[in-house]
Amino acid sequence: MEFPKTQAEKMIRGLNLFPEFDVNIAEEDPAFTAPKIVEKGLLFSCVGDPTCVQYLGHTAGYYRLPHTKSARMFYYFFQSRNKPSTDPVVVYLTGGPGCSTSQALFYVNGPFHITNNLSLVWNDFGWDKVSNIIYVDQPIGTGFSYTSDKADIRTDSQEAAADFYDFLQAFFKAHPQYVRNDFYITGESYAGHYIPAFANRVQKGNNNKEGIHINMKGLAIGNGLTDPVIQYKAYTDFALSMKLITQSDYDSLNQLVPQCVQGIKLCGNSSGPSSACSKAFDDCTGIFNRIVKINGQINYFDIRKRCPTGPPCYNFSSVPNFLNQKSVRQALGVGDIKFVTCNLSVYDSLKTDWMKNYEVVIPALLENGVKLLVYAGEYDLICNWLGNSRWVDAMVWSGQKNFVSAPSVPFKVDGVEAGLQKSSGLLTFLKVHNAGHWVPMDQPKASLEMIKRWLQGIPL
Template sequence: ASNLLYVDQPTGTGFSYSTDLRDIRHDEDGVSNDLYDFIQAFFAEHPQYARNDFFITGESYAGHYIPAFATRVHRGNKAKEGIHINLKGFAIGDGLTNPAIQYKAYPDYAFEMGIIKKATRNRLNKVLVPACELAIKLCGTNGKTSCVAAYVACNLIFSDIMLHAGDTNYYDIRKKCEGSLCYDFSNMEKFLNQKSVRDSLGVGKIHFVSCSTEVYMAMLVDWMRNLEVGIPALLEDGINLLIYAGEYDLICNWLGNSRWVHALEWSGKNEFTSSLEVPFVVDGSEAGLLKSYGPLSFLKVHDAGHMVPMDQPKAALEMLKKWTNGSLSESRAQKENLVAEM
């Protein structure tokens, strides 16, 4: 369906490394500039791919990376920097993009899914949510120390919920959390760290880890910043955006994602808000609920947690194929025509 290019980023993640500590990034400007430099170098080396439609995708914390990189590519194109990149769209799966809205949704989602009781939700909404909102305002889009303070204040909401959730896997509330990452990825790490694999990838003696503590700590100042701010301009210029989320993910739940998408201030906001939610059908079965208007689509994926492609591979592939070829919203249009005729 497409050529795939996977990038371990920011520097220090996976097999991506530097011998200079100054290359460890602390914000999305640094991250997006590195990614832009990389993709420019890639197209210079492989010019046959530069004319292809270009889509940027990622999940979880990529709710920050993806809008920043899409904005950087679009800006580079407009300024006629380097090689033109044929940016058509960007997609975020179970991402963290607008923390103010998404953290506020935690108590409501946890209550709706039976993780906490109504009294707990009311207490969180009365005490911890306002403190989180205030802290995020102080953080803004470029704060530093204040953003770390916001990270601490807001994650008290999540920690409180997890006290009630026990050993529930916050990436998929249908499962139990086992190990530091709630999933056992040891086989993947063993495979990637084999000498033959490292040699074939040309990464030398770099040791692969699933999560980099160094990068995590370096990006704490970035965590609570709102990365939704650059998205409206991309939508106005016709760059397609797909937001999707598994219904059983707690940590970047569909409810919080739906709320920030609906709150986006762009010319199609009213039309998107009033558009019909229609079934996303795969092999004759409903695999999710889709809402779309113009360049913006939101898909709640059934029977999936945080990692939709792992939980629902067939539905995820169908979603991306239809989105990249422009047919994802066809069922929506057909349904609206049917309603109009009735």
């Protein structure tokens, strides 16, 4: 059994990250007292193209969240390299929970990559090639987002959704030229919780005419955690099928599954105590941890790889090294705030949210015409494709029967099979070949083609 902070520390060290602080708690800044966007243009340049920033009109900013003690949410906004006036607006969310979207921006699907000497180079497969894209550091305390009061640290995805909705209202008020553009919420990992919760809040705001109508068209979840009961039950099946465990291991581990499932169901009871959710977290992550332990040096984000000397399995250290430079912080307008890549306190505070089922809000969104893409790299263990495919199949909605009976067909890029996809109506599931937890990082070309076709309504 590993408790949340121990589990979080293991994950963070595995990415070669050593944050100076658990959470960003900063003094009240009088410059950000008003609940409005405070934004500035970025002055970065790219290697080989010093005009790239002016060409794209990149910006970064803070928003003073009105329903908090003193929290500021940080974000980046990148105009589309294609047609910003008509291309959709896409929000991308990183999981963790508590990991900054700067990780995705610079390593996964953003406009730039960071070189070893901390320079920026174009990412030829950035999702900004087909969309206007926003990267938000959330929940509060993540990345450059901060507060002066620990009471603002969120304890579930619904609280985070309220902050997200407030931010979107402020963003579209500050950028009215994008209000009519199609809007999508995307992300990976723990964003499998965030995305349904956030979309549900947007839908509620639209239905109640609470503010600016947000033209939400779809959601895309990559290797996410959405329905814990189904996904935790799938761990042993996935591990056996990938020869990570023996039949004997499988039989032994499956004896732990009923207690895990019962704990998740007790956690899902809204009248149940938070202690039930904490116990479910401990029981269920125990199954995952035992699979990892059996395999010793396995990289659970990509089981094809090993970590022969232990963590780190990846080296994402260029992000904090780059962003914590004084010149970069000045360019971003963050002042003396230090960048926290992955946040232990945010991770810990969401312990009772972890085992909640957020699939339950998705059927109503589908019935309201919001489409869903669930994609997963085939070699990820922690949020594996098998568990994701099973919860998508099991979801009860008007199109369930047609979706379940739909055939799996090749997803081809340049004539080569890059995955297998199943689609019916508004729902699509895609298993991506030769990819782990971060599909756009492992298969950038296929990832860009996937999101391009899906945004444009072209069959995968």
